[in-house]
Amino acid sequence: MGxxxxxxxxxxxxxxxxxxxxxxxxxxxxxxxxxxxxxxSDMLVEGRHFLSTVAPDRLGHKALAVNLSDLAACxxxxxxxxxxxxxxxxxxxxxxxxxxxxxxLAEAHGCDLVGGDTTRxxxxxxxxxxxxxxxxxxxxxxxxxxxDDLWVSGTLGDARLALEAFRGTLELPADVFAAARLRMExxxxxxxxxxxxxxxxxxxxxxxxxxxxxxxxxxAASGVGATLETGRALPLLAAGAEICEPHxxxxxxxxxxxxxxxxxxxxxxxxxxxxxxxxAAATPVTRIGRIDAEPGxxxxxxxxxxxxxxxAGFDHFG
Amino acid sequence: MGxxxxxxxxxxxxxxxxxxxxxxxxxxxxxxxxxxxxxxSDMLVEGRHFLSTVAPDRLGHKALAVNLSDLAACxxxxxxxxxxxxxxxxxxxxxxxxxxxxxxLAEAHGCDLVGGDTTRxxxxxxxxxxxxxxxxxxxxxxxxxxxDDLWVSGTLGDARLALEAFRGTLELPADVFAAARLRMExxxxxxxxxxxxxxxxxxxxxxxxxxxxxxxxxxAASGVGATLETGRALPLLAAGAEICEPHxxxxxxxxxxxxxxxxxxxxxxxxxxxxxxxxAAATPVTRIGRIDAEPGxxxxxxxxxxxxxxxAGFDHFG
Numbered sequence: 001m002g003x004x005x006x007x008x009x010x011x012x013x014x015x016x017x018x019x020x021x022x023x024x025x026x027x028x029x030x031x032x033x034x035x036x037x038x039x040x041s042d043m044l045v046e047g048r049h050f051l052s053t054v055a056p057d058r059l060g061h062k063a064l065a066v067n068l069s070d071l072a073a074c075x076x077x078x079x080x081x082x083x084x085x086x087x088x089x090x091x092x093x094x095x096x097x098x099x100x101x102x103x104x105l106a107e108a109h110g111c112d113l114v115g116g117d118t119t120r121x122x123x124x125x126x127x128x129x130x131x132x133x134x135x136x137x138x139x140x141x142x143x144x145x146x147x148d149d150l151w152v153s154g155t156l157g158d159a160r161l162a163l164e165a166f167r168g169t170l171e172l173p174a175d176v177f178a179a180a181r182l183r184m185e186x187x188x189x190x191x192x193x194x195x196x197x198x199x200x201x202x203x204x205x206x207x208x209x210x211x212x213x214x215x216x217x218x219x220a221a222s223g224v225g226a227t228l229e230t231g232r233a234l235p236l237l238a239a240g241a242e243i244c245e246p247h248x249x250x251x252x253x254x255x256x257x258x259x260x261x262x263x264x265x266x267x268x269x270x271x272x273x274x275x276x277x278x279x280a281a282a283t284p285v286t287r288i289g290r291i292d293a294e295p296g297x298x299x300x301x302x303x304x305x306x307x308x309x310x311x312a313g314f315d316h317f318g
Numbered sequence: 319m320g321x322x323x324x325x326x327x328x329x330x331x332x333x334x335x336x337x338x339x340x341x342x343x344x345x346x347x348x349x350x351x352x353x354x355x356x357x358x359s360d361m362l363v364e365g366r367h368f369l370s371t372v373a374p375d376r377l378g379h380k381a382l383a384v385n386l387s388d389l390a391a392c393x394x395x396x397x398x399x400x401x402x403x404x405x406x407x408x409x410x411x412x413x414x415x416x417x418x419x420x421x422x423l424a425e426a427h428g429c430d431l432v433g434g435d436t437t438r439x440x441x442x443x444x445x446x447x448x449x450x451x452x453x454x455x456x457x458x459x460x461x462x463x464x465x466d467d468l469w470v471s472g473t474l475g476d477a478r479l480a481l482e483a484f485r486g487t488l489e490l491p492a493d494v495f496a497a498a499r500l501r502m503e504x505x506x507x508x509x510x511x512x513x514x515x516x517x518x519x520x521x522x523x524x525x526x527x528x529x530x531x532x533x534x535x536x537x538a539a540s541g542v543g544a545t546l547e548t549g550r551a552l553p554l555l556a557a558g559a560e561i562c563e564p565h566x567x568x569x570x571x572x573x574x575x576x577x578x579x580x581x582x583x584x585x586x587x588x589x590x591x592x593x594x595x596x597x598a599a600a601t602p603v604t605r606i607g608r609i610d611a612e613p614g615x616x617x618x619x620x621x622x623x624x625x626x627x628x629x630a631g632f633d634h635f636g
Contacts, residue, residue, distance in 0.1 A: 025389075025391035025523060026357055026449070027356070027357045027358070028356055031349065037346065037348070038344035038345070039344055039398075039433060039446075040400075040433060041401075041444070043435045043444060045438070045442075048438060048439055070344050071344060074346075082357060082359040084359045084360070084444045086442060114357065119367070121364070121365070122363070124361070124363075124404060124439065126359070126435075128400055131344070135348065138344070138346055
């Protein structure tokens with residue numbers, strides 16, 4: 001089967017929201033009046049962003065999910081995406097699985113596939129995603145202010161828990177492993193929450209490389225510091241913090257990677273609005289600390305006393 | 319050096335034409351009123367789209383050039399791009415060279431780098447490019463009509479000539495090889511010509527996989543056929559058709575790949591306008607045939623008699 005046949009068989013569906021989709025040199029996008037286009041690209045490589053054991057449908061889901069998560073962090077509504085795929089061989093079973101996971105998530109978010117590229121080479125998936133956000137209303141990393149609350153969505157650390165079980169560092173009961181693996185392989189982009197937080201949150205980021213590292217980007221961009229109460233964050237490990245030794249539980253939650261939850265800040269006066277946004281988006285939100293004028297990130301233990309331990313963030317070249 | 323340091327050192331320059339560039343979860347683009355956004359993604363893999371012998375600055379040029387070529391084929395004005403890079407190691411000399419070639423071409427076209435991703439893995443370069451085109455005025459593949467002239471820009475086949483010399487299939491004099499290699503490694507996207515052809519050309523495509531294959535996409539999309547005069551196309555080999563045996567010369571010109579010239583159609587009444595557009599864009603244009611109502615592609619020899627030979631198009635999975 002040739003390149004063009006493959007593309008048309010698995011990745012060619014009519015675009016619904018774009019003037020021109022797959023099949024010309026370019027796709028054409030037309031943001032509505034008053035809207036800006038939010039754009040993000042993520043590249044996924046085997047062994048770095050997924051394991052060779054992942055089922056192709058879960059990988060199709062994840063490849064789009066990590067991109068939608070960037071739109072969520074900006075408060076943008078998904079519109080379209082391009083897919084560039086490098087494949088070692090034209091394996092039809094793999095493509096069928098990958099496409100099914102990709103399309104299921106794309107359709108759930110009304111997101112058109114508008115173009116892309118397919119080539120032979122080491123497995124590599126690069127998606128660029130487009131969303132709409134009212135001009136000037138995107139959630140940015142620069143808006144955190146001293147006195148703001150620090151919040152996170154959903155649960156944290158289970159993807160890292162699964163990764164450590166795969167690596168053999170930890171042993172998990174079969175049902176706990178299956179649930180954590182699902183979290184690692186099929187993250188939930190917090191698209192509805194991101195949009196619900198527009199005008200409420202003062203800053204936001206998606207947690208892809210671990211809470212501490214990604215929060216560090218917000219603090220640096222906003223010129224502030226933060227105090228994080230680990231006693232509030234630790235229960236966010238869905239598997240339960242008692243599933244592994246305390247050091248691992250805290251590492252997974254604070255420096256896990258692959259969470260694709262939102263970390264965001266909001267004025268303390270907006271607590272009820274944040275909670276209402278979480279309910280409207282059917283997404284749990286948890287307050288885990290506060291923003292300080294003093295630079296740096298301070299961790300408090302469950303007893304409220306400062307923690308001295310350091311947790312390295314995830315770095316693809318680290 | 320960590321991932322974020324690498325990115326900020328080589329790929330972080332202020333965006334000039336976008337509300338928000340590199341450094342947040344998404345970039346924000348705001349097409350001007352009445353403009354559509356043209357989008358294209360191309361992925362480059364070693365051994366498929368470039369050889370391991372290419373100098374990093376030339377590769378940086380080529381990675382963006384092949385994407386700008388897609389904008390050219392739509393008649394769009396370049397605006398911005400994202401870059402996703404997978405690298406086997408954080409080789410600073412390589413990055414410095416790659417960045418210099420990339421930036422030189424980006425600045426020549428006023429095209430902002432607005433986001434991207436860097437990871438460790440087999441070398442892979444994925445660029446998504448954005449351009450503006452007045453709503454409804456993009457050049458498409460669907461507009462070729464019986465009676466239209468068939469045109470190409472620039473020269474054809476020299477990139478393939480260089481590739482065959484690398485492969486050892488052909489021997490070339492050193493100066494001819496150097497010139498052909500430059501053509502293969504640093505293609506010229508016909509951005510000015512594409513814009514100059516808006517309102518004149520009835521259809522356009524960029525020639526990435528060989529003239530015959532890419533022309534075939536236009537014919538299929540437009541529901542027409544064509545007659546191509548090889549006697550007019552053959553002189554477009556810049557090295558000179560006599561540099562190799564006739565079969566190879568014709569193969570390079572008709573099925574070469576990596577040309578990144580434009581193939582386009584225009585009404586016969588618009589010949590003077592096409593030539594004026596070529597002059598305005600400082601880009602040679604050559605009429606090489608005509609569009610027919612009868613489907614299929616007919617090749618005429620230098621003597622005007624039909625040629626029966628078939629030339630396979632380039633297919634990354636072929």
